[in-house]
Structure formats: C-alpha cells, structure tokens
Amino acid sequence: MSLQSFLWDYGEKVPGYDITVVNEREARAAAGILGVMGTIIIFVGIGFNHTMVARIYLAFLWVDFTLRMISPKYVPSLLLGRFFVQNQKPEYVGGLQKRFAWTIGWFISLPMVWWFVLHWEITFYKVLICVLCASLMFLESAFSICVGCMIYKVITRKNAEYCPGGVCELRKKDPVQTFNPLQKVITALAMLGLIVGTYVFLAYEQPKTFFGEFLHEAVLTKAQLKKEKDEAYQKQLEKEFGDD
Known part of the structure; x- marks a missing residue:
C-alpha cells in the first residue's frame, strides 16, 4: 500500500x-x-x-x-x-x-x-x-x-x-420532517423540561453515592454549596445539642 x-x-x-x-x-x-x-x-x-x-x-x-x-x-x-x-x-x-x-x-x-x-x-x-x-x-x-x-x-x-x-x-424537506407552530411549542417545552428536570433532580435530590454527590456539587454555585453545608452543619449541631 x-x-x-x-x-x-x-x-x-x-x-x-x-x-x-x-x-x-x-x-x-x-x-x-x-x-x-x-x-x-x-x-x-x-x-x-x-x-x-x-x-x-x-x-x-x-x-x-x-x-x-x-x-x-x-x-x-x-x-x-x-x-x-x-x-x-x-x-x-x-x-x-x-x-x-x-x-x-x-x-x-x-x-x-x-x-x-x-x-x-x-x-x-x-x-x-x-x-x-x-x-x-x-x-x-x-x-x-x-x-x-x-x-x-x-x-x-x-x-x-x-x-x-x-x-x-x-x-426540500418533506412535510413529515417539518414542524407546525404547535409542534414547535411542544418540542421546546419537552427540551426545557428535560433540562430543568435534570437540574432540579441533581440540585435538590439528596445524593446517596459518591458519583451522585459529585454531580450534585457540580451543578451548584459556590454560594449554594456553602449555604447547603452551613445548613447541614447547623442541623448536626441541633441534633447533638438540641436537648441541652
């Protein structure tokens, strides 16, 4: 060759x-x-x-x-x-x-x-x-x-x-390949739902594995992450010293 x-x-x-x-x-x-x-x-x-x-x-x-x-x-x-x-x-x-x-x-x-x-x-x-x-x-x-x-x-x-x-x-596209106005709205809502749903799940669902925790922290801002850790720390204090 x-x-x-x-x-x-x-x-x-x-x-x-x-x-x-x-x-x-x-x-x-x-x-x-x-x-x-x-x-x-x-x-x-x-x-x-x-x-x-x-x-x-x-x-x-x-x-x-x-x-x-x-x-x-x-x-x-x-x-x-x-x-x-x-x-x-x-x-x-x-x-x-x-x-x-x-x-x-x-x-x-x-x-x-x-x-x-x-x-x-x-x-x-x-x-x-x-x-x-x-x-x-x-x-x-x-x-x-x-x-x-x-x-x-x-x-x-x-x-x-x-x-x-x-x-x-x-x-030229065939009619079956095009979108009418209602189909465009449904498609846009479906895409938006996938994006928002994924973010909400990762941001607010309590992770149970290392990988889940990794993704959870990845989608949060530094301020959100700090607030979450502060709240977790406060709950831990209340749990340990709540009866005192």
Whole structure:
C-alpha cells in the first residue's frame, strides 16, 4: 500500500461510488455499543469506585479509535456493529470524513488515558471530557449526526459526499420532517423540561453515592454549596445539642 493510498483511500471501494466509503449502519451500531458500555461503566466505575473496569474500558476506547484512524477493517467495535447489522442494507458514507471524525474521537480519548487509566484523578472538568465523548457517540448512534463530519466540511471548505443521513444533498424537506407552530411549542417545552428536570433532580435530590454527590456539587454555585453545608452543619449541631 502506497502512502497516497493510505491517506486518501480510507474505507471500501464499492461499485457506483466514486470515493471510498464506510457503512454508516455499522458505525452507528458501534457508537451505540461503546456509548452503552461507557454509560454503564461510568456508574459502576465512578459510582461504586471500581476503578479497574473504567480503566480497562477507557484503554480499550483509545485503542479502538487508534485502529479506526489506520483502517476500519479490523476495529473491534466496528466488527461488533457489523455482526448486529449484517442483515440490513448498507448505508454508505464518505470514508475520509468518518476518519476525520474518529480522529477527533482519538484526541478526546487521549487525555482520558492519562487522567483515568495511568493516573486515576477525578475532577468535574475531567469527567466533562467523558461526557463529551459519550454525547458524540449518542448523537451518532441515535440520530446519525456526525459532528466530526460537519467540522470536516467546514475545515476543508468542500462539499462532502455521502454524508450520514443524506444531509449533504440539498433538498426540500418533506412535510413529515417539518414542524407546525404547535409542534414547535411542544418540542421546546419537552427540551426545557428535560433540562430543568435534570437540574432540579441533581440540585435538590439528596445524593446517596459518591458519583451522585459529585454531580450534585457540580451543578451548584459556590454560594449554594456553602449555604447547603452551613445548613447541614447547623442541623448536626441541633441534633447533638438540641436537648441541652
């Protein structure tokens, strides 16, 4: 394989396509598998302080993305995805833009290896990197939204070909894809409800695990956190000396 072929012929050559491509169904399945595994491991590893399982997963994630940058043919998660969608009709997308997106994933996973695999040091901002990675995988698996592919288009300033979901092809939306005014209101209220509900739960529900306490303190301001600690201290004093 020549250097030029390695750089520009990423993916598979499929009849009818003038560029090398990747099966998006396989990629989405792999993103879903990694996302579910990551979510479970975050709760098990951080919530119950079983650090080894989290370290193994994050090391695997980094190796997986490293292999993706080289070739998609022998990547464990993509092969698992292929196993589950092998009977579905392939949806081909441009290979280079997927490689660019997965390279971004590699750069995101790299500091996680240092922070959590080699040195287990948890802070709120470090965990946000994990959340970012999981969010990107969720967007790809659930909605076929490849953020890296969008960035690729902006950087190269070229019209990318064969994008996930066919978003590269300019076309008029079908009526079933549009929102009437009432649907817009319902959608906005649903989004607002998710955001507010998540914040209220994290801010006011009494945490029962280390991870819950971590999230609880993360959403509070310094003033709120100080007030909460002062109130807890006052209750403790009343409990100990209330009868005196």
